[in-house]
Amino acid sequence: MYDTFSTDRLIDQWLMEDIGGCDLTVQTMIGKDERGAFVMNAREPMIVAGIDVAAQVFRRYDPTLEVKVAVSDGERVASGAILARVSGSARSLLTAERTALNIMQRLCGIANETARYVDAIAGTRARLIDSRKTTPGLRMLEKHAVSCGGGLNHRLGLDSGVMIKDNHIAVCGSISAAVERARKVLPVLTKLEVECDRLDQVSEALEAGVDVIMLDNMSVPDMKKAVEMVNGRTKIEASGGIRLETIRPIAETGVDYISTSKITQAAVAVDIGLDEA
Template structure:
């Protein structure tokens, strides 16, 4: 969970602060005495959250001139409930107030992603299936959102177009057929990259297997066809299911024996969780 400490997110945080701060915080400038010190306590107001992004609080406050001192911070991945203290941070009062919204925005979003992910992971417990994310992330936030998926117990699909081969229906149309698309990918891709192809029918699955696909994405297939695809692929080829996945359907999909279930909702529909910060003047 130390990943966010190892990635330089300074530019991302600066841009987030800049869109909020603009030319300056007029309210804080008019209400806070120069040099005043304060303590900020951040608490959870949800029945349950999986914390992600707490490690960004100090980084945000450092860039607002808070000269922060973290006196308490729950670990990443911790399960917290309403009333629990997530973090306590001390420093320059003006900096705490300037950074409040940006810091909370990161924690609320990333904890929402992690909590949603954990719900899906719990739903498939005991099966072979792994819950994975997609590239349906908010622009500019992909790395931190995919980090939050891992905090929640999920796994990452491609980070970007350069990190794997996934032939989709439009690529098949451009290449001319499933076989031609797979052959072209094998010619260009290094041996370290798996070649995955999206299939909408069992006929395409059979063609993909014959052409040497390393993995097959079953797109919006009914459960009966997913069962048949697993039988066709045996254990030699990774099977991923995508489309029509919800908490109501994910367990049944997992019980077909597929390896991966991709859920765009982990990132594109995660809810901001209710977390608040209260200030005490020191």
């Protein structure tokens, strides 16, 4: 989920960063009338994310370039799969190549990592969600990549919902006081979530009538107790230190959501190449 107008602004910045004054290599050795034809291909199995953004990088730099996309975001492809074909001015293709590959390698890496976590909790009621721990400037695209991998998006930004955390509670004095302050001015369709790291806080948040309770860095036994306490009266999110090797037992406690920053912060870029057609 991203807006093409906003994405174009990002692409302009990426290209300016990489090119600088000019692509000195192509300007000195590639003739302005020379043509090229290349294929973007997967060099390992992957989940596609950002193919249209990568294609737009080429078009943004040179609208005369012809880009034919061969796959769709969210699609699983094998090693060797052709993702797109690009042709036109050789100078333009070679200048925009790295920027297009960089963003797609990053986004596909996030989609791949997300899918690993989603697969790890398959068969439970829990759904995987992301966090705001994203690369500055790339949040919308990275969250789009999460959705391509089968995850759900948490807040897109600070204006997407109210999240009452430990420091908010410290300023307000208690969970009840913090919720009361927020409810007075909260838009009626906006969700309110409270972070709890103890079971007594879960009780207080439940009594305050919050929409979501986040269990922050709780042990699996305490998570099970919290799920029993809530008994379906509100949604429960587990968060804090979630790793691939620990996520399954957490999902089996009965929580509704599990959030982790690992799917964005620890994702490894995939290998994508641009080779002569």
